[in-house]
Amino acid sequence: MKNIEELSVNTIRVLSAEAIQKAKSGHPGLPLGAAPMAYELWTNHMNHNPADPEWANRDRFVLSGGHGSMLLYSLLHLFGYGNLSMEDLKNFRQLGSLTPGHPEYGHTVGIEATTGPLGQGMAMAVGMAMAEAHLAAVFNKDGYDIVDHYTYVLGGDGCMMEGISSEAFSLAGTLGLHKLIVFYDSNNISIEGSTDIAFTEDVTKRFEAFGFQTLEVKDGNNLAEIAAAIEAAKADTTRPTMIKVNTVIGYGCPAKQGKASAHGEPLGEENVAALKEYLEWPCKEAFTVPQEVYDHFNEAARKKAAVEDEWNVLFEKYRKEYPDMAEKWDAYYNGYDLSKLFDSEDYWKKAEKPEATRSTSGSILNEIKQLMPNLIGGSADLAPSNKTNMKDAGDFSKDNYAGTNLHFGVREQAMAAIGNGLALHGGLKAFVATFFVFSDYTKPMARLSALMNLPLTFIFTHDSIGVGEDGPTHEPVEQLAAFRSLPNFCVYRPCDRTETAAAWYRAVTSKDQPTALVLTRQNLSQMQGSSKEALKGGYILEDSKKEVPDAIIIASGSEVELAVNAKAELAKDGVDVRVVSMPSMEAFEEQTAEYKESVLPKACRKRVAVEALSDFGWYRYVGLDGKVVSMTGFGASGPAASLFEKFGFTTENVVATVKSVL
Template identity: 50%
Template structure:
C-alpha cells in the first residue's frame, strides 16, 4: 500500500504539472514554469495540512491560502478544480480568456476558493499579514474555553519577485514584531525572474533577513522532496510565537528538458514541441491535452471531502457556542454578514455651530470614539501618525502579542504594508478596518487601494493634512495632485467633508458602504462648523453634493467647493449678495456619490440653466470642468505650494474671499 500511495501521489503531482503546461499553451500566454515547480508543495498542502471545504469556500474557520506570486495561478486553479471547488476542466481550458473563471492572476469574488486578488508582487504576502492579524483578533474576541472557534492558519506562497518588493519587507517586519505565529510563508526560491538568473539583481541571504525580522526560518533543499516539505510545514505549525518562512529550493519548469531552470520557462508557453517532451518526461500521452486520470481525480476529491466533516464539527461547535454565549454569537453573525447594529448612527455626534471651528481630523477622532463601543468590529490605526490623524480609540488596548483583543494598530512607518494588511483584515469577515496617514502619503498605498476597489471590499482610509492649509511643512507635504489621483480610481469613494458635521456623516456613509473602499480627506487646520439651522443639513453629504446655501433669487452663479474651501465660498456668497449678485453655494464632498444620483437630482443641484459656475478647491483643477461647464472657472492649485503659515499661503495662491469674488465677477462680466 505504501508503494501504491507513493505512485498515486507522483501521478497526482505530475497531472497538475501537465495541466499547468497545457493551459498556458492553449491560452498562448501565462507562466507555466513556477506552477510546474510548485506542484509538490501545493499537493502536500491540499492533501495533508490545509483545512477547507470546497463546497463552502467561505467556511469561517478554513485555512487561508494566498498565492502571492499570482502569475502562477494556473497551479491554484488546478488544485481548486481537482479538490472539488466549483470549477470544471473546461474552466481550466478557458484560462486567461474573456469572461472565464480562470483569469491571468487570481481574482477574489470571481473564482471560488480565491481569498484575495493577487498578482502585483508582494501584495499577497502583505495581505497574508492582514489575514493573520484578523485571525488573532477574532480568536481573542470570540474564542472561549471549550470553544476554539477560530484557530485557522494562513499559508502563503511567494517567489523571488515578491521578496524583492519593498512591501514584502515592510510587511515581514510588521509580522515579526506582532509575533504572528499563525502565518506560514513558503518561499519559492527558484533563482529565476523574467530577465534571467536572480544573480543579476538579487544576491542577498533572504533567510537571514527574515531571521532579523523575528521569523522562524527553515530551508528545504529539494522542492520535490515530499517528506521534507511535510516535515517543514509540520514544524512551522508547531512554531506559534513567530511567523514561519520555509525556503523551498525548486526548479522552475521542472519536467521541461530544454527549459528547466531558465527564464524561458517563466513567462511564456513552453511551445508545442517542448510540451510534448514534458508529457513524455512524465509518462503522459503526447497527443492528448488536459488529461486527468480518474484515480488522480478521486484522490484529490477524497482530500477535498475531508473538509466537509471538519466544517460540520465546527458548525456543531458554533451551535453550542450560541447557547452559551448568545450575545457574542449574535454579534459575530451580524458583523461577519456585513451588517451593522440597529441604532448605531444615534451615537454619531452633532457639533454646534462655531466660527473658530475645529479641524475635520479632530472631528473624525471624536466620531470614532463616539461609535467605537457600538461597533466592536471597527479596528484600525495609522502609519505612526495616530496622534496627528486623530485615529486612536481611547478606551482600548493596542493590538500586540500580549493584547490580541486590542483595537488600535501601530503599523509603523509602513504605509504600503498598512494598505495591504488592511485588505487582508477587510477580507476577514467580522472586522471593519481603517488606516490613516497624511494625504500626501496615500501615494505609498496606491497599489492596495486599487486592489481594494477591484475586490469591492471596505477598508476605510483616513487621509489628513489635505491641502496647502497644513502650512509650514511645505511643498513635500502639501498634496496637490492626490485628490484627483484618488478620484480616478474606479469604485473608490472619496469624501472631503466641509466641517465637523459633514465629517460625522462621512463616517456614516463609509461604514454603511459594503461594496468598496472609502477615503476620507480631512484637514489639519481648524475650519468653521457650519450652522445647520441656517444652511443645508450635513446629511446631504450622502448624495455627494447638495445645496448648502440658496441664493436669494434664481442664481446668477453657482459657487461649489469641497472641504475647507466651502467656508470660503459661503462668505463670498454673502458679499456677492450685498452687491446684488445671486449666488448658490454647493458643498460637493464626493464626486462619486454625486455621480450615483439620478439625473433629476443632479439637475436640481446644478441646473443647466445656470452656466456661470466657479469651483474652488486647493488641489489640481483636473476633473472640475465636468461640473463648471465651458462657461465656468476653477480656482485651484496649478503649482506646488511653499513652506509658510497657512494664511500666507492662502493669500499667495488666491484662496481668499476677495479673489473668489473677483473670479465670480469676471465670469459674470461685472466690474
C-alpha cells in the first residue's frame, strides 16, 4: 500500500496521462516526471488559497513549460480551484473547455500566466518577483510584512535553451530577487532526442554566474530531498535560487520513460495500463481518484485558507494603524482616478514650438506619474533617448526596491515579458520602452500581452526613416504593420502634443488591452486642428468646404503635416480636400459606423494615405481607387530631411499622388 503522499503524486500522474490519452493529444512526459516536485511545493511549501485564488499575498506559480499543462490542471482539480471538475479534465484540449492545451490566464481559475512559447514564463516570473519586491518596499512596516510572498517557476531544458530566460535571469541575479525560486526540470530530453545533440552546457554554472544560489535534487522522486531544497532556497535572503531537479521524462511508463517519445504524444492505451500497473494504481475505472487523496488535498487546502485568514487579521490591524497606507493600497490595486488631469485644459494644451513626440511623451509621462504613484517601468538601456525617466521616482535596484525607474539593460525580449509579469502580479501599472525597430524583439511577448488582456504600455521611439544617419538597420518599415495586425492591441502614432496626450490617456486608462505609443525622434510642428478627437483614432483635422470632398488625405504621425501642406497646395489649383489624422486604426475601428462614415464617407472614393512606413493595412481605407505614399523598401543612411525627400515624402509628391486619383 502506497502512503498518502506517494498516492497523491501518482494521482497527478495518472490523471495527466488519462486526460492526454482521451484527447489523443498532449505532452505526458513533463507531468509524469515533475509530479513529485509540483506536489511537494503546492502541498507543503507554497502559500495559496483555492477558496480565494486572487488573494494578494499568495505565492505565485508559473508553469513556463506550458506544454505540461495537465500537471497544473490536475493540481487545480485536486485542490478544488474554481470547481475545476473531473469532466473538465476529460475535456482536455477540447473546444471551449477549461483545460486548453496550454495554460491560459483569465480562462482557467488559478492560472497565473499564459504560457506556451518556451522561456517566456521564466521571464514573466522575474517580473512578478520584481513586483513583489517593489510593493514590499512601498507598503511593509515594522511588524507588518503584508507583502511577503514567493514566485516559483517551473521549466525544463527547452526553457533554458531559449535566450529570453538568460536575459531575464541575468537581471534577476543582478537585482538579488531572493524570493524568486526556479525549478529546472532536468531530464536531458527534447523533441528531437537527447539534449546532448544541441545543449551540453553546465546550466548550474550559468546560474552561478548570474548570481543565483544553485541547488540540486539528485532524485526527482524523493520528496524529502525536494523539500530540503525548497527550504534552503527560502533561507537565502540575498539571491534568487535555481533548483536543478533531476527527473525521468515519462516516469512510470516502462516503454516510454526516458525517451523523446514520452514528450509530446499520448502514451497509448496499453502504455497507460502499464503505467498504472507500475505505479500500483488502485482504481480500475479511468478518471477515478481515491477518496483518501481528495481528503488529503482538502485538508491541505484548509490549512492554506488558514494562512490567508492570519494575513487578513494582520492586514486589518495594518489598515487601522496606517490608514493612509491602506488608502494607498486600495488605489494601487483598484486604480487611480486621473479625471482631474485628463479633464484639465492644461493636459490638452498645444506645445509652444515644434517638438519630437518622444519628448512630449516624456513630459506627459511625468505629469501622469504625479497622480499615479504605482506607475512603474523603464527602457532597454535607452531611457535618455526614449524619454522614459520619471523624475524623483528613484531607480529600482538591489539596494532600492522602492524605485520605479526600471533599468532592463540591453534585453528587449526579457523586458517585454517582465512587463507582462509586473502587470499580471497586480497593484502596478507598467510600461516598457525601446527603439521602434527593436520592437521586433518584443513582438512575441506583446502578443501574449494582447492574448492575456494585459494593459501594458509599450513606448516605441525613433519611429520611421526619420532616424536618419543610423541607416536602414535602425529605420523601422514593417514594424507598424506587424503591431497593427495583432488582435486586441492598440497602436497610436501621434502627430503632435495633443495626439500624444490622447495616446497616453488611452494607455493608462486601458483595463484589458495593451497599447503602443509610436513616437518620433525628430521635431514635429503642432497641428492647429488636432484635438481630443484623437481619442477616436481617426478624425477630421482640416475639412473641405464641400459636402463631398474632392479627395481625402489620411496620414499619421510626422506625415500629418505633409497632408496639411498638400491640402494648401491643392487648394491653389481649386482642389478641395479633407485631411484626416489617423493616429490609431484600432481606436477608429471601435467607433460607430455612423462616425466612421462621417470621417471617411463612402461617397468619396478618391483617397490617399501618407505614412513613412509599409503600406500594409492602408488599403482598407483608401480602397482600390486610392493610393498610398509609403515605404516600399528599406531606408538609407543620411540626414532625415534628405531621406524624406529621397523616398517621396514631400508636399510635391503628395500633391501629385492626389491629382493622380482625381
